[in-house]
Amino acid sequence: MSLEDNLSKILIVDFGSQFTQLIARKIREFGIYCEITSHKKIKNHINFHKNIKGIVLSGGPLNVYENNKVKFNSKILKLGIPILGICFGHQIISKELGGRVKNSKYREFGLAEVEEVKKSILTKNFFLKGKNNVWMSHADQVTKLPKNFHVIAKSKNSKLCIIENLEKKFFGIQFHPEVSHTNKGKQILKNFVFSICRIKRNWSSVDQKEKLINEVRNLIGDSKVICALSGGVDSSVVAKLLSNAIGKKLTCIFVNTGLLRKNEEIQVVNTFKKRFKINLIYVNAENIFLKKLKNVTDPEKKRKIIGNLFIKIFEKYAKKIKNVKFLAQGTLYPDLIESKSVTGSQTSKIKSHHNVGGLPKKMNLKLVEPLKYLFKDEVRKLGLELGLNKEIISRHPFPGPGLAIRMPGKITKEKIKILKEADNYFIQSLKNNNLYDKIWQAYAALLPVKTVGVMGDNRTYEYLCLLRAITSEDGMTADFYQFNKSYIQSISNKIVNNIKGINRVVYDITSKPPSTIELE
Ligand code: XMP
Secondary structure, X not given: OXXXXXXOEEEEEEOOOOOHHHXXXXXXXXXXXXXXXXXXXXXXXXXXXXXXXXXXXXXOOOOOOOOOOOOOOHHHHHOOOOEEEEOHHHHHHHHHOOOEEEEEEEEEEEEEEEEEOOOOOOOOOOOXXXXXXXXXXXXXXXXXXXXXXXEEEEEOOOOOOEXXXXXXXXXXXXXXXXXXXXXXXXXXXXXXXXXXXXXXXXXXXXXXXXXXXXXXXXXXXXXXXXXXXXXXXXXXXHHHHHHHXXXXXXXXXXXXXXXXXXXXXXXXXXXXXXXXXXXXEEEEOHHHHHHHOOOOOOHHHHHHHHHHHHHHHHHHHHOOOOOEEXXXXXXXXXXXXXXXXXXXXXXXXXXXXXXXXXXXXXXXXXXXXXXXXXXXXXXXXHHXXXXXXXXXXXXXXXXXXXXXXXXXXXXXXHHHHHHHHHHHHHHHHHHHOOOHHHOOEEEEEEEEEEEEEEEXXXXXXXXXXXXXXXXXXXXXXXXXXXXXXXXXXXXXXHHHHHOOOEEEEEEOOOOEOOOOOOOO
């Protein structure tokens, strides 16, 4: 079934590409509503196709002839709807329409040059002097043109790199226009959406605000709602949206685990209780968490203890509020997309304990998830519309288990105190130097080793602080951020000189994969 039945939309059919969500985000940025569906579920959409103005077939890791794994519903070719196939999508549409796909002699991964062969509505304003640099990632290629198609562009290793059947409005491209490395890739998606599908702008965070507030108000009626507030972007936006919609019928519960960033609890209470006058129950559970985590060093055990305890505490306080019928959660669209890749691995992110899984069943609560059609960047825009300040909205992601997983080994009060200070120094410095918004996530960690140093005439024997700063699109892959030498050196000096307990700083230069963003 469709998420937004009444809106005109672009349907993106996912064949398991790691870039599928990028296609959707780019199209939404144009102000157009779009949805992602698995290739196995196209049938559900075909029955309700009157609002589908265009279809994009994503890339994917398979070969088009693996019939047992690839479900291609050829009915979509008969709906009279424009289709754009990207990479695997290009290959499968070519195969279905009488072309041929073969394993390439030369695989193309990375940048490649494409050359214009014929003008096309799809590539208007894309080429510069007939050429462009694009991002390729393929081992197979189309070797025989489907019937009634023309070649629009070629590359060295892919003679049928862009193809079209203008009459049917079917297009295929071998490279990835959705990836930022493709120069002017957005132009191709724009041309497809506006000039070929002729869909009108119908999606903005301003429209969303009023619409979501009305929907929530109608859904909740006179009932009461509870919401687990973490201070992060998603739960903050949910809380503010609900407060605008239902006022005092909302109660937020904020559990201070003692593992938050420096002064985070003060900021949450000041913003939500004092400024927005939201019913907020503040639970200081620092000592309980610390006690339960005493001497625990195994990362998975830490996570389990924190998750379970969080739910227990939340439940205890939630039960005190009478007549609650709903639990509000900050579920986002990427959590919702049943985007299991065709090879079986899950492409969407694992949910944190902040999406208090398990609770509704036990407590008999219905879920209200007002952000479930939105991507993170859309949630941020909505948050600003709702009057949340930029500091909350542009905050780097923070894991549910908090500082516990940035402190390998035992968790102690002393170590938490040192780590909070070091992290605060690092983050404040990034903000003061206009670097914070250029970095997707940054933090300090405290490693469970002490090393020798010398300060003045004294020998020191203190902890090692690790700094991590990464760039990323969605947290699934990441690169380390390249600071200039004098800047990172000044941070190291400041931390060592100002924070008692640290006498050495290292900078993590591993990417993800093979490392993860967090340490545990
Ligand atoms: P990793 O370490 O898996 O992290 O590369 C990817 C992103 O997820 C965040 N993360 C979490 N977020 N609960 C959360 O809400 C968690 O348990 C959790 N573990 C990791 C991490 O901060 C990064 O942004």
